[in-house]
Amino acid sequence: MNRLLLPSLLFACTGPAWAAMVTQAVPYEIDGKPFEGTLVYDDAVKTPRPGLMMVPNWLGVTPAAAEQAKEIAGERYVIFIADMYGKDIRPSNPEEAKAAATAVRGDRPLMRKRAQAGVEVLRKQGEKVPLDLASLGAIGFCFGGGSVLELARSGVPLKGFVSFHGNLDTPNPADARNIRAPVLVLHGADDPSVPKDQVDAFSAEMKAAKADWQLVSYGGAVHSFTDRGANVPGRNEYNPKVAARAYQAMNDLFDEVFTGAR
Amino acid sequence: MTQLQSQTVGYTVDGLAFEGRLLFDAADTAPRPGLLMAPNWFGISDGALELAGQVAGRGYRVLLVDLYGTTVRPANAAEASAAMLPLKQDRASLRRRLLAALDALRDQDVAPMESTRLAAFGFCFGGTCALELVRAGAPLKAAVSFHGSLDTPNPADARNIQGAVLVLDGALDPLVPREQLPAFAREMSEAGVDWQLLSYGGAVHSFTDPAANNPGTAQYNAKVSQRAFAAMYALLDEVFA
Numbered sequence: 001m002n003r004l005l006l007p008s009l010l011f012a013c014t015g016p017a018w019a020a021m022v023t024q025a026v027p028y029e030i031d032g033k034p035f036e037g038t039l040v041y042d043d044a045v046k047t048p049r050p051g052l053m054m055v056p057n058w059l060g061v062t063p064a065a066a067e068q069a070k071e072i073a074g075e076r077y078v079i080f081i082a083d084m085y086g087k088d089i090r091p092s093n094p095e096e097a098k099a100a101a102t103a104v105r106g107d108r109p110l111m112r113k114r115a116q117a118g119v120e121v122l123r124k125q126g127e128k129v130p131l132d133l134a135s136l137g138a139i140g141f142c143f144g145g146g147s148v149l150e151l152a153r154s155g156v157p158l159k160g161f162v163s164f165h166g167n168l169d170t171p172n173p174a175d176a177r178n179i180r181a182p183v184l185v186l187h188g189a190d191d192p193s194v195p196k197d198q199v200d201a202f203s204a205e206m207k208a209a210k211a212d213w214q215l216v217s218y219g220g221a222v223h224s225f226t227d228r229g230a231n232v233p234g235r236n237e238y239n240p241k242v243a244a245r246a247y248q249a250m251n252d253l254f255d256e257v258f259t260g261a262r
Numbered sequence: 263m264t265q266l267q268s269q270t271v272g273y274t275v276d277g278l279a280f281e282g283r284l285l286f287d288a289a290d291t292a293p294r295p296g297l298l299m300a301p302n303w304f305g306i307s308d309g310a311l312e313l314a315g316q317v318a319g320r321g322y323r324v325l326l327v328d329l330y331g332t333t334v335r336p337a338n339a340a341e342a343s344a345a346m347l348p349l350k351q352d353r354a355s356l357r358r359r360l361l362a363a364l365d366a367l368r369d370q371d372v373a374p375m376e377s378t379r380l381a382a383f384g385f386c387f388g389g390t391c392a393l394e395l396v397r398a399g400a401p402l403k404a405a406v407s408f409h410g411s412l413d414t415p416n417p418a419d420a421r422n423i424q425g426a427v428l429v430l431d432g433a434l435d436p437l438v439p440r441e442q443l444p445a446f447a448r449e450m451s452e453a454g455v456d457w458q459l460l461s462y463g464g465a466v467h468s469f470t471d472p473a474a475n476n477p478g479t480a481q482y483n484a485k486v487s488q489r490a491f492a493a494m495y496a497l498l499d500e501v502f503a
Contacts, residue, residue: 206463219450219457252492
């Protein structure tokens with residue numbers, strides 16, 4: 001289903017001037033293996049914009065992830081959705097997604113390498129679209145939030161890192177001292193997938209490293225609160241109010257760090 | 263051009279006279295939301311007036327609350343502590359004063375105001391006040407605490423809360439004991455309150471106060487202060503939309 005939908009989105013690039021949102025498949029390789037992410041931006045904007053590397057949730061590069069990227073990108077950002085699995089792995093259900101995500105989450109060097117590759121592919125898009133290369137950040141959702149934090153710990157020189165309902169654990173807490181930009185964690189206070197001991201360990205990790213970090217706990221929110229398709233009450237459920245707040249918090253941080261970059 | 267003005271607003275509680283200060287932009291003649299600002303333990307100080315003026319300049323009618331009475335104006339930390347402590351321990355009295363101030367804000371006819379669009383915010387002790395006021399069931403769209411203590415003798419009163427609650431907390435604040443955070447989260451969640459808590463890494467107490475300069479205890483943090491005010495304005499935009 002997902003694989004059938006994606007090409008139709010690709011050819012639906014051109015639209016009226018007031019909604020020229022482009023969705024474009026971008027193939028790339030890591031160690032000779034094929035990957036394919038999605039570039040999302042508003043083609044009506046001709047001035048250089050900040051760029052965000054986005055790691056999607058465990059379902060990977062899907063039409064739903066592209067829709068979410070469009071919602072975030074608006075006229076503000078160029079977004080590249082990274083492929084964390086490889087082109088031949090496209091989970092079609094939660095079981096397959098869990099298997100794919102668990103393999104990457106269990107291999108943090110691999111996770112970092114793939115997230116870093118996503119950043120490099122984003123940078124390259126500056127050759128095609130108006131991209132402000134001094135204003136790059138990373139965002140991620142669920143599994144992708146955890147990946148973005150791991151990317152931050154790898155020391156990559158972006159301007160900001162934002163995790164939406166992502167896991168906060170790492171086998172390498174000491175690597176937090178490599179973090180080179182503000183970290184913002186947007187967390188559902190009742191998220192059963194990101195338990196309080198992870199929040200406490202993350203706070204301790206960030207404090208020990210003296211990182212520039214913020215953690216927002218949203219009352220009444222569980223896992224996947226930004227995901228329009230999430231509908232399991234008490235576990236993972238879309239929460240439009242909290243999603244809007246979290247996007248606002250993200251935009252406020254990027255306004256702060258990207259302004260400083262100019 | 264902004265024409266920031268300040269006008270005294272009097273009210274009486276339990277036979278005692280109080281005098282708050284209303285800050286507003288006189289050049290802005292449209293009705294605007296009303297905000298109650300509870301200052302830190304120094305009460306109505308130059309620093310508090312400065313802050314209230316900055317917020318008023320964003321398009322709000324701001325009443326800076328007098329919590330001590332017209333005859334009590336602390337000149338130093340010892341006097342501030344002496345004025346604050348009895349009030350902090352007598353939440354019933356504290357609530358009466360806050361509710362009277364809110365009435366005074368709602369009834370003021372100095373600056374055009376949308377009297378059903380009200381919120382409260384406060385700093386340090388004032389943050390505690392904003393939370394206590396919303397727990398009292400005051401008709402607020404939002405209550406915002408900047409580095410305030412989160413404890414209350416009346417956690418069950420959280421079910422009276424009508425608006426959104428936003429807590430802006432320094433992750434290293436030694437004056438807001440860390441065990442207050444999970445207790446507060448529990449209190450809010452059990453009551454089904456619309457709440458948010460922001461933990462700011464590297465920040466201690468008084469991070470919004472340019473005069474605070476005790477490293478590790480109470481210290482101004484320009485970056486975190488800016489972030490916290492942005493968070494408050496984002497919430498106010500949302501609830502007044």
